Amino acid sequence: MKLDNIVKPSGKADLDFEVLEIMNSLVSSNENTQEEKDFFAENIAIKRVKKGVFLLKEGQFLKSSYHLYKGCIREFYLKDGEEKTVAFYTVGDSLSGDGNKLNQVPSDVSWECICECIISVFPFEVEKEMFQLFPRLESLCRMGIEKRYSNYKNAVNNYLSSSPGERYEHLIKTKPELFQLVPLYHIASYLGVKPESLSRIRGRLRSSPSAKPSIE
Amino acid sequence: MKLDNIVKPSGKADLDFEVLEIMNSLVSSNENTQEEKDFFAENIAIKRVKKGVFLLKEGQFLKSSYHLYKGCIREFYLKDGEEKTVAFYTVGDSLSGDGNKLNQVPSDVSWECICECIISVFPFEVEKEMFQLFPRLESLCRMGIEKRYSNYKNAVNNYLSSSPGERYEHLIKTKPELFQLVPLYHIASYLGVKPESLSRIRGRLRSSPSAKPSIE
DNA sequence: TTCACTTCTTAACCCAAGTCAAGGAGTTTG
DNA sequence: CAAACTCCTTGACTTGGGTTAAGAAGTGAA
Numbered sequence: 001m002k003l004d005n006i007v008k009p010s011g012k013a014d015l016d017f018e019v020l021e022i023m024n025s026l027v028s029s030n031e032n033t034q035e036e037k038d039f040f041a042e043n044i045a046i047k048r049v050k051k052g053v054f055l056l057k058e059g060q061f062l063k064s065s066y067h068l069y070k071g072c073i074r075e076f077y078l079k080d081g082e083e084k085t086v087a088f089y090t091v092g093d094s095l096s097g098d099g100n101k102l103n104q105v106p107s108d109v110s111w112e113c114i115c116e117c118i119i120s121v122f123p124f125e126v127e128k129e130m131f132q133l134f135p136r137l138e139s140l141c142r143m144g145i146e147k148r149y150s151n152y153k154n155a156v157n158n159y160l161s162s163s164p165g166e167r168y169e170h171l172i173k174t175k176p177e178l179f180q181l182v183p184l185y186h187i188a189s190y191l192g193v194k195p196e197s198l199s200r201i202r203g204r205l206r207s208s209p210s211a212k213p214s215i216e
Numbered sequence: 217m218k219l220d221n222i223v224k225p226s227g228k229a230d231l232d233f234e235v236l237e238i239m240n241s242l243v244s245s246n247e248n249t250q251e252e253k254d255f256f257a258e259n260i261a262i263k264r265v266k267k268g269v270f271l272l273k274e275g276q277f278l279k280s281s282y283h284l285y286k287g288c289i290r291e292f293y294l295k296d297g298e299e300k301t302v303a304f305y306t307v308g309d310s311l312s313g314d315g316n317k318l319n320q321v322p323s324d325v326s327w328e329c330i331c332e333c334i335i336s337v338f339p340f341e342v343e344k345e346m347f348q349l350f351p352r353l354e355s356l357c358r359m360g361i362e363k364r365y366s367n368y369k370n371a372v373n374n375y376l377s378s379s380p381g382e383r384y385e386h387l388i389k390t391k392p393e394l395f396q397l398v399p400l401y402h403i404a405s406y407l408g409v410k411p412e413s414l415s416r417i418r419g420r421l422r423s424s425p426s427a428k429p430s431i432e
Numbered sequence: 433t434t435c436a437c438t439t440c441t442t443a444a445c446c447c448a449a450g451t452c453a454a455g456g457a458g459t460t461t462g
Numbered sequence: 463c464a465a466a467c468t469c470c471t472t473g474a475c476t477t478g479g480g481t482t483a484a485g486a487a488g489t490g491a492a
Contacts, residue, residue, distance in 0.1 A: 079377045086373065108370075135351055142358040149365045154324075156372050157302060160408065161295045164479080183439065192376065197479050199441050380449080399469065413449050415471050434492085441486075450477075459468070 019046050019118060022069050026120070036134055043130075045121045055095065055111040055119070061104050064123045065096040071117025072181045076189070077109045085189040088178055094148075115181055164193045165201045235262050235334060238285050242336070252350055259346075261337045271311065271327040271335070277320050280339045281312040287333025288397045292405070293325045301405040304330075304394055310364075331397055380409045381417045 023046055027037045046069070049055070056062055058078060068089055075087040075095075086109065089095055095111060131138040159167065168191055172179065178187065188198035239262055243253045262285070265271070272278055274294060284305055291303040291311075302325065305311055311327060347354040375383065384407055388395065394403065404414035 077373065084373075084377060086376075108373075131355070138358060139347070139354060142354060142361065145358065145361055145365065149361065149368070152365070153368070157293065157300075157324075160302075161300055185439075194480065195440070196442085196481080200479085203441080401469075409448095410450065411470070412451080412472085416448085419471080436489100436491080438489080439487085442484085444482090446479105446481080448477105448479090451475085453474090454472085456471075457469085459466100461466070462464090 016048060018070070019048060022046050022118065022120075036137065039130060039133065043122070043126045047119055047121060049113055049117050049119060051113055051115050053113045053117075055113065056097075056107055056109070058108055058110050059106045062097040062107055062124075064121050065094065065127065066111075067120040067122070068093050068095070069118040069120065071119075072114050072178070073117060074112045074114050074182070074186060075109050076112070083189065085186050088175070088182065088190065090175070090177070114186075159192075164191045164197065165205070167191045168198070168201055169205070232264060234286070235264060238262050238334065238336075252353065255346060255349065259338070259342045263335055263337055265329055265333050265335060267329055267331050269329045269333075271329065272313075272323055273326050274324055275322045278313040278323055278340075280337050281310065281343065282327075283336045283338070284309050284311070285334040285336065287335075288330045288394070289333060290328045290330050290398070290402060291325050292328070299405065301402050304391070304398065304406065306391070306393070330402075375408075380407050380413065381421065383407045384414070384417055385421070 023041075026044065026046075027041045029037065032040070049071075055066055055073065068091055070091060073089040073093075073095065074085055075089065076083045076085045078084070089111075097107070127141075131141070158170075162170070168187075171187070171191070184198060185195040188195045191198065193201070239257075242260065242262075243257045245253065248256070265287075271282055271289065284307055286307060289305040289309075289311065290301055291305065292299045292301045294300070305327075313323070343357075347357075374386075378386070384403075387403070387407070400414060401411040404411045407414065409417070
């Protein structure tokens with residue numbers, strides 16, 4: 001298991017126990033054979049990255065998949081000089097650039113760590129090698145992608161059939177921790193409105209708390 | 217090759233030459249081995265279906281993938297009793313219920329043929345069998361899904377960062393044939409507005425033809 | 433302390449989409 | 463033929479987001 005580029009938590013000893021724990025959980029899974037786990041231990045790096053780091057910048061070629069063990073990452077792209085936030089990734093989420101692995105095209109999104117994160121790094125070449133060594137895993141990955149694709153479709157449909165206000169209420173219920181991590185103007189962008197509008201939405205909800213548009 | 221449920225073009229002889237031609241193209245591809253082509257011939261059905269037929273209804277469990285050789289299919293779901301159109305599929309498109317193959321859940325979208333269509337039908341069990349017989353094809357399918365996922369993401373980003381008017385202009389440029397096949401209120405729904413609004417958008421574009429909002 | 437900077441809020445005004453209602457054009461049906 | 467129906471358009475009004483501008487609250491620096 002590679003441990004390069006580790007940013008040590010300030011004032012701690014040499015060993016990063018948080019990262020070590022994640023490594024251990026990786027190689028002690030009982031969904032994988034010993035060969036598979038050895039392969040992971042050999043080829044997957046766990047890294048601690050600082051707030052503000054970009055795992056991917058617009059125009060770059062993505063070379064690895066990432067998995068988030070801790071922290072929060074914002075995905076955005078530029079449109080008319082403005083950053084449009086399209087996703088927030090938190091613990092347990094994968095960032096895997098689905099689709100642009102072979103026919104490599106420059107990315108049109110960026111991935112920015114909005115706080116210190118712990119991630120695993122899984123290069124595409126290693127993935128390719130893994131699929132050759134363990135065809136069973138390619139099958140699992142295919143199903144995993146199909147599942148993510150399906151979830152994403154549902155998320156898009158929900159997004160499109162709700163108002164910015166409803167999206168706000170849904171987000172604050174399902175991911176309240178985001179509001180501690182991310183400035184509101186990023187959340188506004190994610191909800192599809194300008195910061196001023198999010199302010200008004202919050203104002204409206206404040207004055208009629210959780211009361212749906214009612215006939216007085 | 218199965219040819220069940222064929223709707224014969226009216227007044228024609230027993231053989232449906234259009235369908236036969238598609239079958240021939242399927243088994244004469246030179247991207248596939250002879251074994252693979254035999255498997256296709258054995259397991260893929262080509263069907264001609266009438267306008268108005270539903271390939272999938274909300275609540276049903278999808279059991280097959282489809283590929284469109286001719287015609288047009290509308291995908292929609294119900295939201296507050298209203299049909300929200302989310303996609304139009306035309307020649308060359310695949311309808312493959314990505315994601316809901318194994319952990320089967322009832323569909324929340326419907327697929328309606330808006331005109332007579334010619335499709336291929338590929339049951340999931342057959343797909344599963346195919347993956348076991350020809351692992352090479354599972355690899356290709358995985359990459360295909362990744363590509364579609366990626367395209368879909370781009371489409372969503374474009375959708376979200378454009379106005380209904382821009383979406384209309386883009387659609388009429390890229391898929392003008394749709395406007396011959398589909399009533400405008402379905403297109404309105406697809407563009408994310410009510411029919412009345414689409415009328416006004418068309419009116420605006422009529423009075424200032426292809427002139428972007430200009431300072432006079 | 434003051435100044436600069438970031439983030440969020442508020443107000444005034446404009447514009448586009450939603451809503452409701454009416455009507456026209458083209459079908460199909462009796 | 464008229465009646466019914468579908469699809470599209472138009473008008474008047476409401477609503478909510480965009481824009482611009484101003485300012486409040488918090489932070490950090492000189």
